[in-house]
Amino acid sequence: VPSPPRADSLVDAAINGDRGAVARLLSLVETGGAEARAVVAALYPRTGDVYTVGITGAPGAGKSTLTDRLVERIRRDGDEVGVLAIDPTSPFSGGAILGDRIRMQDHATDPGVFIRSMATRGHLGGLALATPQAIRVLDAAGKPWVVVETVGVGQVEVEIAGEADTTVVVVTPGWGDAIQANKAGLLEIADVFVVNKADRAGARDAVRDLEAMLDLASPGRTWRPPVTETVAIDGTGTAELWDAVLAHREHLFERGELSDRRHARLRTELKAIVAAALEQRAEALCEGAGFDDLAARVAARELDPYRAADELVGGVPDETA
């Protein structure tokens, strides 16, 4: 049973800067269930101000280090920032558990930075549904920026990173093979490209490849993703990368595309919640007592399978099914 007063008071505490409350809220939305819903209900009216930056790219491309640099850059402007490191392949979640999170320890004592790894697969609809809720927690907690970093270029990861206001796709010299499989998907979601490890051989080729790819891509686009170069390990190029993110943000604001983009995202999320709810209902229907009865009647040929499904699902037969 949800406990709205508890969710409300946690949200109040989070808004007042209680890091423990933020952590608790993130755990609740990550776990899913009735409490997650109560949390979302309590915090949703206090959200809408955050700007999200997604970072994705093949494993080993240096996404964590790059995220770390962007966090430093944001903090230098005096802004607070949240980081969500999404790893659908990891059994671990909560706090800085991932190995590469260790690099984030510079920020561990900075109250202006909140870092969280998310890996839970138990949530209804998975990480794709949990991530927007986690962003809302950080949004309500007053972070104007949230960086969503995903570990790889799998479908879920690209989907999650692509649901940001600005999506940064990280490649490295010789990247071609590693992400070939999902090149079209990455091209579709990228607002900014970065060639990281740009001090290595082949960096210029990588930039040229990307530019050539962009020359071919949808000529009708009003924004051509800039291709920046970084050496995240020593900070080279971070300023230019951040400028590219800000330029894209400016572009979205100016053209009114930011709210279009966010509306589209909400619609996608709403569809995913509806699908997950009905999927869960289907499972519940097929575990209930009525199911055994109906299955027995079908076996006895008193009822055909479609008619039995109608009775389970309830309501009139769906003429289009």
Added chain:
Amino acid sequence: VPSPPRADSLVDAAINGDRGAVARLLSLVETGGAEARAVVAALYPRTGDVYTVGITGAPGAGKSTLTDRLVERIRRDGDEVGVLAIDPTSPFSGGAILGDRIRMQDHATDPGVFIRSMATRGHLGGLALATPQAIRVLDAAGKPWVVVETVGVGQVEVEIAGEADTTVVVVTPGWGDAIQANKAGLLEIADVFVVNKADRAGARDAVRDLEAMLDLASPGRTWRPPVTETVAIDGTGTAELWDAVLAHREHLFERGELSDRRHARLRTELKAIVAAALEQRAEALCEGAGFDDLAARVAARELDPYRAADELVGGVPDETA
């Protein structure tokens, strides 16, 4: 809108041996929709007598030729037989369109054999849901045997072939690599193994591999799948293969497992129909006028996304979602 009198009269015609009616009914259940439901409703009470044999294995294993041999064997006993060749990868369906169906032309003028290729992907729930309905058409049309042959060892194909009363898994010498990926799945569904092309080098090794695998597999099983050897192209071993199928059928009858198996299959089918119906409902909900309204209210932060989904799905909020 369904037209029950039409479905009923088609079913009557099919029962009276009208091949055109059988073909039309197969097309209807393959296409799905309201007419498919009307057909299933009309024919379901006239079904339950067919015995189904599934044939699956890697492409090139000789499944079509083997099916052809089994059809000859069944016809020699004077029984009629239906063949469903299921190809989820083909854009073609209806009649003997697949290239390897040409080998079936020996039976083309035999009124005791009905051969049909199925490839439609449009059906709600896909071929996995359409196949049982097609089997019911042939069942109602009086075929005591239906052979369901699938083209490969993909998940859908193994699932479909595994839903037969007796499932035959075809391998060839050196088969190991080709089906390694789904070895466990094949082991689970196999009631009879065949090493086809048994005149080739490595046939004995293939048999030994299978026997070794079966030695390790679930010792509690009451039926150990026999491993037979065939050279389908010249008919060698076909009699022994068919004897193995009949032995398995006898085993199921004697132990009362046939009806258990069929009940379990009906339950699985019923669940799949429920899931497909709710999936379709989710899509319909997200295309209706109410969706745009609710999405706008969510964007305006009047409503959180979960509450909006509840309103769309209807009824009280699901406390477990």
